[in-house]
Amino acid sequence: MIEVFEVRKAFNQGRHNEYWALNGISLSIEAKKVTALCGPSGSGKTTLLTIIGCLARPTSGRVRLKGRDISGLPERFLTGIRRTTFGFVFQQFNLIKGLSALDNVMLPAYPLGGDWRALRARAESLLDSLGLGHRREARVEWLSGGEQQRVAIARALVNDPEVLIADEPTANLDTALSKEFLAILERLAGQGRTVLLTSHDPLVVESAVVDRVINMRDGQIV
């Protein structure tokens, strides 16, 4: 489904602190499978995630999504692809404080301009399915870490993307909550969603849910 070919990514290009986060990565990711990128911090797994997830553009190399080359697309179109194809769960959850859980879940759909009532119903049913129906009006800063992550997952799914991307999903969770997350992951994989995640948590990497583990170091696949 996603093919990456010879991708390199530089930061601070042309300056004295130039730094290549990715040094020629080639790989392909299958649809409807759970793939984990594994490696120490600084290995470039998050950068690769941003390039695959259309958050950033590679400095060189190609990225193909379902056969279509998207590596040279301007931000406007990358965003267009991203919001229908990818859903993100961030390490810090990145929920917007002061808004209710429901509002947070609905946010990614605002620029799409769909019917508001339908959107609200969708967001409510997502929260229900993640066992958060009773907390939908609560402000997100009042929620526990596990609840916040479930709100973040609901937000990632609100536009019904084919691919779910999660960056270090268990880094801020204890073992019990991590297991809970893996259970959710299993359910999503069972529904036929493609999942791509980064982790160096053995609990995740060694779990049965993960179909494939890709090891990275210093911006390369090892």
Add this chain to the structure above:
Amino acid sequence: MNTWIEKQKALIDFTLASLARRKIRNLGLLLVYALIVFLLASVMLFTHALRKEAGQVLANSPEIILQRLVAGRHDLIPPGYLEKIGRIRGVQKKQGRLWGYYYDAVLKANYTFMVPQPGALLVPDPGKIAIGAALARMRGLVPGNTISFRSYSGKLFTFEVASVLPHQSELVSADLVLLGEEDFRAFFELPPGHYTDIALSVANPQEVRNIATKLAAQLPDSRPILREEVLRTYESIFNWREGIVLVLLSGAILAFAIFAWEKASGLSAEEKREIGILKAIGWETGDVIKMKFWEGALVSLAAFLLGYIAAYLHVFRFSSLLFEPVLKGWAVLYPRFELTPEVDGFQVATLFLFTVFPYAVATVVPIWRAAITDPDAVMRV
């Protein structure tokens, strides 16, 4: 089209929520903004109302006033002058007028003594006068009281106050004393036949200029003053005053623009993070700009309404307490009048360009700068 509307609705919804979340911060901006609108709107409403008032006063005055000049100075009309004009086509009515100034040492103020035109509503009987409201207030007079004036020749005249002129016309009548013709002539020792000036009414406005030309040719020592020209002069003087005040206030507008710039570019870390999150979850740069545009529009609208309503109340309810002395004061007898409320689209548009426009200019670059946050910024912590 429908998606477009739904999208704007959603963006406005979000904007309102985020404005509410940062109440204190936004309230400061709103207040300063509203204050600027209030100041400018007060100036504009006030001068506009004055202009309007002056226009209404002039609407009842004659089309042409003829003065006689001696050595380039305004002089009395001698007997027989009126007849010399003869019949001029287009002139409906010509009449000598009697008025003059009187300095009252008690109040240290000038009054205008005037004889109403024959047939006017209020023609005081001999020995009686009608006085302006300001005068009545200052000297503590009510109808029935008597008042004495020492004439320029030194004689003392006593009049009974028959009535006080209505409040509405106070701008022009504040210092007015109306009295009968005989009293006037006796007080100022003006022999019969002499007049202060001559009023001519002309029915067709297109004829006014021709008639004035004829008058000037016929009576070379006279000076015709046309109503339209007085009106024109007023208009330009009022506009000029208003313009000067606005230029003086431009410092305030500039300060406000800088303040708005500061506010817009000095986003808090929290706000920056929020925009980063929005971009990461699928908002496009253009969406963020639109959201910020709505924010600016809502703040502007609120400030504009707030400032304008406050200015309206200030000018029409509280008699422009703040700058009466600057824009009005020309006499000791201070008119206390109520302006006729009036809202003018043209003025609102001008005010808009003076306030919302600088705000928009000051915030457009900071908004853009905030909106181009990298979408992957939130993942690079």
Add this chain to the structure above:
Amino acid sequence: MLFQPAVIALLLASAVSVAMLLAASPFALEVIRHWDIKSGSERQLTLERRTYLFSTLLGFVFATQLVSLLLFVFNADKMAVMFVGAMCAVGTLNVNPFGFPALIAQIVVFFLAAAWLVVNQTDNRAEDYPLVRMKYVLLLAMLPFLLGSFALQLEYFLHLKANVITSCCGSLFSEGKQSLAGDAAALPPKLAMVLFYGALAVAVGAAAGHALTRRGGYWVAAFSAIAFIAALAGILSFVSLYIYEHPHHHCPFCILKPEYGYQGYWMYIPLFAATAAGLGVGAVQPFARVPSLEKIVPETSRRLAWAAAGGFALFALAASFMVWRSNLILLEV
């Protein structure tokens, strides 16, 4: 006569628009020189982000132009009192030779900005932004027009001298100066009517034809421009007369006033919108062959063409309705 609130506001708005585009032009040059859509370099990313600033700025200039166009006309109307013989806006604009050129320059800038925005919108829908260089060349080409418009306005206001009474000589300093009356040069009504309806019909036909067959895009623009001029001539020579019910009042501006129930807006809004859309159809035609725009240009221009046809038709209907409702009889039928 600079110390008038509206004059200050107008000059301010115009000067700021010029200054913003001037300040932005070095960046536009940079985009023209270094644009490389294929590159993933950081410089290219920076340039791409700048394009957002430019579209926002231009949209801003466009909106400003719209407001100041209205204000300019209103201001002229308000100032008529101050000039001998000027009955309304036409008189004020005729006080010196810069009045009408300044107005026309503003209208031109308005339409140019509209056309640029149409091109920009079209380009933004193609994934490779094929028109970026062209767009920024056009943007720089627009600068002189904006500057010119500002200069004309400034000249106009600097040369306005109110006929005000001076203390010594009273009045009558302007005898026999009757040329400022509200009589704008007008065509004979019959000819004007033929031109008016003819040009509008052709413009509606061309636009609808283009929308249906996708042909003759340039003609739509040309006929829209002609229809715009014919429409103004028509308003001047007969529509206004019917609205005022007065055989000699030819003012195209007084119809915007409350005395006449703001009827002018019913005509000018569709007219300006239709003309802008019609010109937009022409503006995108040169790019119909660009590979990534092959689908987008026809779609955009079809939509614009419908808007133009609808706008002109609406305008014609509004004008005819006002004529029909009037009590004035100009032509014996």
